[in-house]
Amino acid sequence: MPLPIKYNLRNVFVRWRATTATVLCIALVVAVYVLVQSLAVGLEKCSQNTGDPRNVLVVRKGATAESSSQVTREQFRALQYMPQIARDEAGRPLVSADVLVMITLPRRDGKSEANVLVRGVSPTGFKLRPQVKLVNGLDSRGSNVVSRWFVPGKREVVVSRRLAARFVNFNIGDVFQTGGHTLKVVGWFDGGNSAFDSEVWMDTEEARALFNRQHYSSLLMRVANPDAARALIARIESDKRWPLRAEPEVEYYSAQTRTALPIRILGDFLATAMSIGAIFAAMNTMYAAVGARTREIGTLRVLGYRRRTILLSFIIEGAILAVIGGILGCLLALPMHGYSTATIGFETFSETVFQFRITPQLALEGMIFAVLVGVAGSFLPAMRAARLPVLAALRSV
Amino acid sequence: MTAASFIIKNAFRNKRRAVLTVLGVSVSVFLLVTLLVALREVTIPPEDVGASLRVVVRNKISLGNLLPARQRTIIERIPGVVAVSPFTWFGGKFKNEEGMTFAQFAVDPAKIRVLFAEAKMSDAEYKAFEADRTACIIGKLTAEKYGLKIGDRLMLESTVFPLTLEFKVAGIYEGTTDDRNMLFHHQYLEEAMGGFGLVGMWWVRVRLPEDMPRVVDAINRAFANTSAEVRAETERAFQLNIVSMWANIKILVGSICSVVAFTLLLVTASTMSMTIRERFRELAILKALGYRRHDLFAFILAESFGLAMAGAALGIGAAWVAYMECNAMQVLTGGVFVSFEVTPRIIATAASVAAVLGIVAAIAPGIAVARASVAEGLRTLD
């Protein structure tokens, strides 16, 4: 490219008043795209991050979510002594029989309610999920309190730290009502940015009694190695007596990205629609640039510069505009990275907590969008510049 | 030549720029209207004629918990109650689709006609539905989507019950706010589950609107302190509660709307500035000829406003045609939105946003022109 890039760069900055609006337009398109997609990425990462690779989850065949699954007590009794299941030091099988119940609680903003997922876990449940850790929490007066695990039978629960921020009566020491019973919060836990961050945990047998559940919802089992996992899964699924489905825990959660999909679609739609407006703005700017530099273009042609050089030069100028806009857009979106929020998840129909996650890949996608807009917007004006007849261009004012 | 024709001639002097501006504005307005309608659809469920006479009763713990069937007789005895039907969510997957695209409920067929008096279906279809235990009725939208006709059989695999059931289409209804649902016999479900004696919700029809508060209260009190406490509320309140769970979505869509509006401003403002800068010389000449500052400002304002409103008209018009005439949104999202109505209020909002932006966009260039002296303007050779 004989024409140096500095020519384009300087022109962009010299005409900053005209170009600012277009740069901002592109920046906004990129920012909106990155933000909406980072919602989806946050949701996906949250579910991908859930589970221990050594665990196998058992649910009823045909159930799309743990909460709508049932595993009977007989099935539990039969399965928990399978040889592939690992055992703890005392020789007990590392199995947790979970009960999942959805309850409706008022949000902290006082204006709305939301569904919250309560998981009743067996005493081994904590060991099976090492990513869940107790953390210090706040009581209703705002002072720091040490968390402790719930004691079965005492109507005690532990809640996710992130959920505590969103719901009334989730401070340590608070009580809340559900199903005609009063439950007390004795600790906060951190789920390590996984699906467990959206849950309330209590003892499984207590949950069954409280919510009148005859059966469990799912079983979580620890296996010794991947071969044992495969054998266990095959054994469970091949047995005709049990309408059960087994898979590695991580796989189960990875597949739960249905909530993210409509958000991704929304992000693509918005970005595309806004891009069209931005393309028009870019076209306007570049046409004005070409119009103002007609004599310059004629001079360059006289000096021997070819048409395609001029075409390329203006497209590059449009791309430069777009790149500046893209970088600005990413910077605009960046502060939201890590911001915690929640929405109703489509799998569990309960409040799912997650964070905006802006990944380098997203930023790159945003930049590509921007460059496409810049190139698309400057293509026609660049063609016009290239096609200007030399003499007429020289004569223009 | 009048002032108006002068302005119009000026606006279209650079045809390409004017067209691009109008198009840019119209795309943004179209998007704005789409977002506003979507927001409205999601936050305010459609008002139903019969809704004012229906009460929804659910387990107090949450919607996901079931209620004992014996509660029915107690509710029926409350004065003011005309009909009670169970409403149990089946959550069935149709064919091999990943998710559920239409809701299925197990109900009492005899009571449905009373409960949803506004639904339109022939007598024969009602009778056929009641007669056959495996029969079901389907809303018109779903029937059209899958090409189902009376007499067709369909298999549904439930995700909440360990069942796969086969149904026979006995009728197709329309006229309700949600013509997508499939209703079948609760008895059929009961038998398949081996008599489990549970229901998902109770839907109750009240005789008169005045009876509503009293009935709601009575139902709530009837089951207080039992093992299955309930929450009864009007159908409208129920729908609004569901929608309030989407709280953050409202904020998200709201902020996107503002961003889009701001982008609109940028597009219009930048074009006006470009135009004015090009015309500095002429405007200076007009000044020299005796036109006063506010005349010039009026010219600029009129042009900016005109372009903005032209774009708004185009954008709103396109949205109207797409959503009201062609039902674009319903088709594109496969029925996620039952209705996608462009209300007069939304049209007015979008139009006023564009108008304000057209005015605001003219301010900066207008001030610049007003301030520049004639000599400066004539010297300009941008």
Place this chain on the structure above:
Amino acid sequence: MDGLVETQILAGSNPTPDCCLAAFAVGTNPFCFPRPQTRLKFCLSKTLTQKPVFTCRWKLWLRQFTPGIGIHAASLARVKFVEPCRLSQCGVCNSVSFGIFILSAMASNGDIVVLDRLTKIYQQGEISVVALEDISLVIRAGEFLTLMGPSGSGKSTLLHIIAGIDRPTSGRCCVQGIDLGQLTESELADWRNRNVGFVFQTFNLIPVLTAFENVELPLLLTGLSRKQRRKRVETALELVGLADRARHLPRQLSGGEEQRVAIARALVTDPALVVADEPTGNLDAHSAQQVLEVLRSLNRLAGKTVIMVTHDPKAAAYGTRTVHLEKGRLNNGRVAS
């Protein structure tokens, strides 16, 4: 083309320190692209006329895109040496590069532009405008030709055709033996880059580039290295006396300075032709005079062929020959020889 060139510089009566300087300048003249291994051999010998002669040998590496230089291997030429004292009187050219001087003299003598029955007709809707009618003209190398005529006489059109910016409707325009009508659009662009330096009435400098960068523009289309380009640009700017303004933008220069930068730009590829369209039209009297002086010294000292369009008789006086155009025809049907 590689070649061994011997040049003889006839010194004045006694070789003075300036002569040595001049010889040195020749050896390192950027227009010749001497290779780093250039060795200069100075030998003082006496000629028949008993005048000392400097003989410099250097290897020239010529690139294909500078055919205008036209140096052939082993060509020898005698060159008249201009005495230093006279040189110093020319305020603009006080750092003349003797290289140009020598090379231009070695350029092919003879006709540089041959116009044969040139006609140009413009179509404006249904109306045909005859801009040039049946022009036949020969311009010799080393001339400073002025084209004069009232407005609308077609002189600019003629200039444009010679410079390869416009094409004739009929007739031929041959520059240095090449029929411009036979060249394609891109070939014409390349040809212009190498062989024509255009000076516009409105200067036409790129506003966002410095004087240096503006002058460098035509060189970016050649294959020269950065260092070589820089050398050439500096030389060209020196030639027009604006070496110290290299980093300034056009808006920081006066009209006259801008035009001189434009002339430097026109020179930098060492074209055979320098073409100027009303170069003093936008200048005040003093700047106009400076610019015309530069053009004249280019013509006289560097041997460049200059074709200038003007309507100012005072400007025309700087030229060696004047041709008048009226209504698209050469006045009195004169065919200059």
